[in-house]
Amino acid sequence: MNPLPLDGFAEVTQDLVRLTHLVGSAMHTATQALLESDLHKAESVIDEDVEVDAVTSDIENQCLDLLGHGGLTEPDLRVVIGALRMAASLERMGDLAEHVAKQARLRYPRSSIPAELQPIFATMGELAEEIVNMTGQVIQTRDVSLTADIARHDTQVDQLHRDLFTTVLSPSWTHGVEAAIDVTLLSRYYERYADHAVSVTRRVVTIVTGAPYVGVSLDDL
Amino acid sequence: MNPLPLDGFAEVTQDLVRLTHLVGSAMHTATQALLESDLHKAESVIDEDVEVDAVTSDIENQCLDLLGHGGLTEPDLRVVIGALRMAASLERMGDLAEHVAKQARLRYPRSSIPAELQPIFATMGELAEEIVNMTGQVIQTRDVSLTADIARHDTQVDQLHRDLFTTVLSPSWTHGVEAAIDVTLLSRYYERYADHAVSVTRRVVTIVTGAPYVGVSLDDL
Numbered sequence: 001m002n003p004l005p006l007d008g009f010a011e012v013t014q015d016l017v018r019l020t021h022l023v024g025s026a027m028h029t030a031t032q033a034l035l036e037s038d039l040h041k042a043e044s045v046i047d048e049d050v051e052v053d054a055v056t057s058d059i060e061n062q063c064l065d066l067l068g069h070g071g072l073t074e075p076d077l078r079v080v081i082g083a084l085r086m087a088a089s090l091e092r093m094g095d096l097a098e099h100v101a102k103q104a105r106l107r108y109p110r111s112s113i114p115a116e117l118q119p120i121f122a123t124m125g126e127l128a129e130e131i132v133n134m135t136g137q138v139i140q141t142r143d144v145s146l147t148a149d150i151a152r153h154d155t156q157v158d159q160l161h162r163d164l165f166t167t168v169l170s171p172s173w174t175h176g177v178e179a180a181i182d183v184t185l186l187s188r189y190y191e192r193y194a195d196h197a198v199s200v201t202r203r204v205v206t207i208v209t210g211a212p213y214v215g216v217s218l219d220d221l
Numbered sequence: 222m223n224p225l226p227l228d229g230f231a232e233v234t235q236d237l238v239r240l241t242h243l244v245g246s247a248m249h250t251a252t253q254a255l256l257e258s259d260l261h262k263a264e265s266v267i268d269e270d271v272e273v274d275a276v277t278s279d280i281e282n283q284c285l286d287l288l289g290h291g292g293l294t295e296p297d298l299r300v301v302i303g304a305l306r307m308a309a310s311l312e313r314m315g316d317l318a319e320h321v322a323k324q325a326r327l328r329y330p331r332s333s334i335p336a337e338l339q340p341i342f343a344t345m346g347e348l349a350e351e352i353v354n355m356t357g358q359v360i361q362t363r364d365v366s367l368t369a370d371i372a373r374h375d376t377q378v379d380q381l382h383r384d385l386f387t388t389v390l391s392p393s394w395t396h397g398v399e400a401a402i403d404v405t406l407l408s409r410y411y412e413r414y415a416d417h418a419v420s421v422t423r424r425v426v427t428i429v430t431g432a433p434y435v436g437v438s439l440d441d442l
Binding site for chain 2: 052058063064067068069070071072073074077078081084085086169175176177178180181184185
């Protein structure tokens with residue numbers, strides 16, 4: 001079975017997979033910058049976001065070229081439009097990794113997060129990386145059996161996000177308002193990053209199965 | 222001069238304008254719900270978001286139909302792709318209005334925001350409404366001279382967003398962590414709503430002038 005419904009779409013697919021690697025690597029490094037208060041790593045994530053933007057722009061231009069050839073069937077059109085949306089979501093994931101890095105830079109040389117919450121953010125970072133790796137595999141192979149695993153990881157991220165809310169709002173929180181806001185915003189960046197990855201895999205499922213796209217509710221609290 | 226480069230694009234344009242009205246009205250009512258702790262108004266915003274989603278979906282299908290006819294020139298393709306992106310941004314603005322309404326509902330019958338900050342949120346609500354009204358005019362008329370005014374309004378929203386940050390982080394803040402987080406998240410919803418409106422108008426400018434799209438950096442703090 002040929003997984004590519006369009007001649008010329010192979011390059012778009014490869015670029016989408018490349019985007020998953022770039023934004024996965026960005027979140028990995030941003031999490032290290034956050035946990036280690038490493039200014040150099042934070043700066044590198046911020047600097048390298050231009051590459052994410054460049055690949056996204058390449059994908060958009062390739063999709064415009066494909067659309068410009070005309071005569072595409074409706075399923076093919078949905079593939080190309082789906083690719084445009086996946087690229088937009090992946091670009092946004094790069095921005096969210098950049099937001100984590102900017103937060104690390106903002107408080108440098110202090111840490112944005114109290115020591116006792118570091119393991120939770122380490123776990124959120126790992127889950128985010130695993131999700132985006134699986135997302136890349138789904139785009140590459142169109143093996144949509146991974147989606148259940150992706151959804152499970154996303155549920156774990158959501159749970160950690162809610163736990164962190166409970167923590168900063170508990171009477172025993174002693175780190176003050178600034179740290180509470182930092183933790184809330186950072187947690188939100190990971191949660192939305194995971195949600196965007198889920199939305200990308202749902203797009204692939206739509207394309208593979210022809211089922212209607214079921215939107216994921218992004219950044220609900 | 223015919224402002225519509227494509228036969229069949231008139232309906233898409235009207236639907237985009239309609240979306241600006243819907244999400245403008247949603248933010249208006251959500252702000253009232255927030256300021257008046259009005260559960261009924263909050264619920265109505267949450268319930269009516271399905272209409273925003275339905276119009277967005279209509280626009281997407283119309284754009285797919287236009288693309289399916291094939292033989293579009295590159296400028297025409299950019300118009301259709303631009304419309305898809307404008308619809309996505311406007312839909313997101315509806316979600317952000319819904320987030321404001323959900324926040325009002327979450328704390329009901331209490332208010333999410335301390336009394337002394339109510340005038341600032343009232344102003345943010347007014348600015349958001351003015352921006353989306355102008356955005357609708359830009360889509361309708363393609364008169365891009367309004368963009369400077371939109372940018373000025375957006376700058377005011379950004380300034381209020383920064384002021385609120387300063388307020389909740391100041392030593393004189395007496396309302397605790399929960400209220401600080403509520404204010405921060407709410408302020409962020411207005412700020413991102415305005416940013417998305419700016420990104421929509423930039424898309425129109427791109428289409429009218431043929432200049433490359435300059436992305437707006439969304440939800441930077």
